[in-house]
Amino acid sequence: MPDSSTTPTTTRALRIGVAGPVGTGKSSLIALLCRELGTELSLAVVTNDIYTDEDARFLRSAGVLDPERIRAVETGACPHTAIRDDVTQNLLAVEDLERDFAPVDVVLVESGGDNLTATFSPALVDAQFFVLDVAGGGDVARKGGPGIGRADALVVNKTDLAPYVGVDVEQMVADAESAREGRTVLPLSRLDPESVARVKAWVLHTLDHFRSGEHVAQDPGPMAPHFHAEGDEGHFHAETGETHSHVETGETHTHEHAHAH
Amino acid sequence: MTAEYLSLLLADGRLPTGAHTQSAGVEPALRHGMRVEEVPAYLRVRLATVTEVEAAAAVVAGRVWARRTTGAQGPRSGPVVDALREVDRAWRVRTLSDALREASDLLGRSYLRTAGAVWDLEPLTSAPGPWCRAVVVGVVAAEAGLDAEQTARLVAYEDVQTVVAAALKLEPFDPSLGVRWAADAAVGVEALVARVAETAEPADVPAHSAPLVEEWGQHHQTSERRLFRA
DSSP states (O other), X not given: OOOOOOSOOSOOOEEEEEEOBTTSSHHHHHHHHHHHHTTTSOEEEEEOOSSTTHHHHHHHHHTSSOGGGEEEOOOTTOHHHXXXXXXXXXXXXXXXXXXXXXXXXXXXXXXXXBOTTOOOOTTTOSEEEEEEEGGGOTTHHHHOOHHHHHSSEEEEEOGGXXXXXXXXXXXXXXXXXXXXXXXXXXXXXXXXXXXXXXXXHHHHHHHHHHHTTOOOOOOOOSSOOOOOOOOSSOEEETTTTEEEOHHHHTHHHHHHHTTOO | OHHHHHHHHHHOTTSSSSGGGOOTTXXXXXXXXXXXXXXXXXXXXXXXXXXXHHHHHHHHHHXXXXXXXXTTTSSSSHHHHHHHHHHHHHHHHTOOOHHHHHHHHHHHHHHHHHHHTTXXXXXXXXXXXXXXXXXXXXXXXXXXXXXXXXXXXXXXXXXXXXXXXXXXXXXXXXXXXXXXXXXXXXXXXXXXXXXXXXXXXXXXXXXXXXXXXXXXXXXXXXXXXXXSOO
């Protein structure tokens, strides 16, 4: 059984959280990333399904990653706690994977499907996706919330379903962009290779920045975001008192690509 | 003095050690037909068996650690780790289910991770694990200044609250009833404290077992759709 050494590992992977409501496609996004990046990067996955194992089994059966690299962590019906205020069990799982499969480039941590308020602590992940889907309704992005407003990247998933659920994808993306004050929005359909490539590029880009030390983990916060008028110069974070430009953080790059189609 | 305050801190369910992932066997017990009204009886059984073993091991680990800090143990590193390993082994051989041993090891790791960032727990923090939870709790309690009785009470109280909180999550009932159960368990807890407070050596750790608790714990490891680790 696992060698439960308490010594922290020296190989530190980029840890990316995947949060978002139930059924929006968190597991599918992870499967997609494993498929797209699994040959060029060393990956590992921690799942936090409310009913343990479900997501881990889905991913193992998807055959996109060595099943040994996918581990499930129980949350005791507290998925918020497990990714935010008591992240110890997840941290141990992440560190075990980093040690057992060293060197690991990226560990993906999937939150238990929850409501709009669950986000990851920077003590657990370096960056996080928040996943919505068009089938959840076009107005969800406008309603905001910490994950929608301030996760490192917002994925608007299943865009191919938009015509069937009466959602205007461009409007939904525009709403999301305004709620996010210019932070990265990634519309995604697994049937659209270009959208897949943009998500992949975002991960690689974030990994580069993580390795060069430019990436700083951000807490999306437990509260609804504040809305500000968008400006070209950058924007002010009321919470941190910082003004910064997305050009400097490189987010503009992926952001522009998101509009390339 | 501060030990009393620190024992409250350590007993608080908000202590970030991953304890929210545990049910102290309640989830498998309910799945195997225990009725929620039987939780008080379940608490008595645990306090008389597995929890007593854990509390006694924690008390012995605390003694080992306290000897080390006063220097009576001699050299500071090797002997204390060896002595703790002996306590760990004593708990381990008394816990038949490997599922329960692994759950305890995981909790020991996360407890040590949190507490090791607060107190100086060298050489334990750098000694290779696994360390069962009882040893880690015993060491942390001793470092925080808790005596044997406080340490045993801490282990017992946590077990009671883990059971009650998990039962409330799995089969909700009037929460004040859970508080009453926990309050009523005080008698059993204090009896346990009296039994284990003098435990001095690893060999003195009692070897009570609760076969059903262990068997259910074993099944739980492979059960699907579980909320709790153990």
